[in-house]
Amino acid sequence: MTFRIYDTMTRGLVEFQPKDPGVVRMYNCGPTVYSSPTIGNFRSFLMADLLRRHLEARGFTVHQVMNITDVGHLTEDDIEQGEDKLVAAARRERVDPFEIARRYEKEFFEALEILHFRKAEEYPRATEHIAEMIEMIQGLLDKGHAYRVGGNVYFDEESFAGFGKLSHKNLDELLEGARVAVNEEKKDPRDFALWKTDEKHLMQWDAPWGRGFPGWHIECSAMSRKYLGDELDIHTGGEDNIFPHHECEIAQSESFTGKKPFVRYWVHCRHLLVEGKKMSKSLGNYYTIQDLVREGWTGREIRVALGRVHYRQPVNFTKESLAEARKGLQRIHEARARLLRIAKGLEEAGEEALGPRLENAREEFGKALDEDLNISAAMAVLFELVSLVNRSKPSRRGAEEALALFRAFEDWTGMVGEEPEVQSDEEGFVWMADAEDPKRSEVLGLAKERAMAKAKKDYQRADEIRDQLARMGYRLVDTAEGIRIEKV
RNA sequence: GGUGGCGUAGCCAAGUGGUAAGGCAAGGGAUUGCAAAUCCCUGAUUCACCGGUUCGAAUCCGGUCGCCACCUCCA
Known part of the structure; x- marks a missing residue:
């Protein structure tokens, strides 16, 4: 029984083995809280949640950290245009950017509950770790991995061999296809900002190089290090994070700590489609969890519709898929209700013990998830259990054991639902x-x-x-x- | 232009060399006063297409077509 997971770095399935036996250090790229989190965000978080649940089911102690980005992510090239998302939202809504951030952060946490997420150990906010970022930037300067241009600090790509290894990009080709404006300050167009000085910016902090704000990659390096140490077992995110975000994190973290690898397993999920089209914030074609709840869908239904497809496969999120999730959950619910009536003596029990068949289902379920979190195969096992149970006339003991298995599957994936009340x-x-x-x-x-x-x-x-x-x-x-x- | 992925029944979706899981929808039957739920039966001679390797391919190789993603803020 070994868990295999797809690692973006090596582009293949690898046997999962944490650095320290029995303990998993996992960091998830979390939400940027300048607007309502969308179902797209939650697909990525849901993958992390399933990963956590499966690792726990396999006996690991998981230490999970998900960051809250409450500084607007921005590239150095956007600054002149004032494109910082948080700042832009604050201006638009005429309030303090922190107020914006807290409001959407609250919405995010509410959505986690609605979707039955397990709690991570930490949800650190970027703005509360400016000191750690400054320390890291200073360290990179001291070690010659970064340079200053006035009050701005850039990471020096020349100083780090291996940039591009995660995304498997050829750096020269990268430059040709670049759609970003060239920043004349930088020694090399591939260098990226660690600290930017800007007096006009709404969110800024004092630093040795001037009053300003951090670049958009350093927070994850600083916070993952603070809570999980120099070497992580798992780092997750959406596929868009692979380049440049995670690439930059590797460069910063490995340059700063001198330890490799920064992350043992990189796990990325594919973006989802909404009604057959690409969902993006800029296009505005997205649902929030709260939108869907208002329409009468339950968190469980949303969770199933989002999580029913393997994480490296694009999932098309549609109203139809929600309806399908609802029907499936009802079928499971009906089967459990009958078992419960039998277990409680409200309905006639039979003779069947079910034992070995239940054990077999448990094993198959686990085997499916062991293979790169094959949730579709696991769900098939779940529905086979439903039909097994419906076909049989279990003894009271058998019904109790079957109920326990449903509870175990719910615990394992969150895709099964609560036990009915009888x-x-x-x-x-x-x-x-x-x-x-x-x-x-x-x-x-x-x-x-x-x-x-x-x-x-x-x-x-x-x-x-x-x-x-x-x-x-x-x-x-x-x-x-x-x-x-x-x-x- | 570079890199990666995908194409399996009406729809969703497993399956990476041994003869096509599961769900939704649909039709027939059992049950029911009628329902609901449940059970039974009905589905791909076939996995985009063409060629090759093999005793054997949805699975491997080559080609063709179509769709998508990343390379730019986004999970």
């Missing part, structure tokens, strides 16, 4: 909703009335009441074992 009512109904539901007595009253109508074969009245309950959000189900009431 209560039996003393008046002969099976109540599948919160026991404290405020409408409970009203609903039960109507259900009783319908039972009487049905007994008198007054089906018209019975159907009327069932429709009425449906409008209230409850479904009445007649079964051989009695009447069941489900909250929809």
Whole structure:
């Protein structure tokens, strides 16, 4: 049982082996909080969450850090145009940039909860680590990996062999295709800014080279080092981060610490499509999690629609895929509800123990995820479990064990959902909703009335009441074992 | 121009040499007063196309076509 993961650096599947046995240090490139985080962002974070869950399922202790970029990422070439995103948003909304950042950061954390993410150990903010960045920049200057031009500091690409090794880019060709304006200050067009001095900038800090703000790569090098040390096991991000962001991080970090490799496994996910088209902030064709919740989709449904496709494959996020996720989750829910009724003695149990077949499913599920987080294959195992369980008549013990397996799969991936609620009512109904539901007595009253109508074969009245309950959000189900009431 | 990826049933999607998982949708049947849910049955002689290697290819090689991504702020 070994976990294999695709490493961008070596462009192949490699057996995962952390530097220190049993402990995984993972850094995820997090959100830039100048606008609402989008489902695109969350695809990348979801991959990180699944990675974390799988590593934990495999017995590792995971130390996960996801940064909050609350300084607008900007390239040195944008500065003259005042393109800093946070600053631009602040100007547009006529508020302090920090206010913007905190507001969207809050939205981000809310979305993490909605989507049932596991908490990372740290969510460091860039603006609270300026001192660490300055220390690193100074170190790079001292070691001859950076140079000053007035108050600006640039990383000296000449001083670092291996730039381009992650993205596998030929540096000379890179220059030809460059669409960025040449900055005359730099010794080499490939050099990138570590510190920029700009008195007019809204967010700025004192530094030995002048009052200004950090370049857009240094924060990850500084914060990953602070929380995880000089050598990380995993570093994740979207595919767009490979170049130049992660390339620059490697150059900075390895030059500063002198240790290689900075990161043992680079994991990147592909961008998603929205309704068949590329999603991008600049095009504005995106959903936020909150948008979708307002439309009535649950976090779990969004999570499944986003996470159902392998992370190195583009996923087309559509309303149809959300609907499909909903149907699938309902099917799982139905199967678990029946198991629960059997386990609680509310429905007749059978003889089947299920044991070996459950163990087999657990094994197959794990094997799928061990192979580069093959979530589609794992989901297939999950649905095979559903159909196995539906086909069989489990003993109470068997039902309990099957329920435990569903809980384990949920824990493992977050793609399965919560266990249904089942209560039996003393008046002969099976109540599948919160026991404290405020409408409970009203609903039960109507259900009783319908039972009487049905007994008198007054089906018209019975159907009327069932429709009425449906409008209230409850479904009445007649079964051989009695009447069941489900909250929809 | 450089680099990488993809093309599997109506749709989504596994499968990297041994004879096509799973989900959604659709049709038929069982069950039901009617429903809902569930179960059973029905699907690709075939994996964009052409050629090659092989006893054997969706899987390897060569070519063709189509789509996409990165190289620029974006996860």
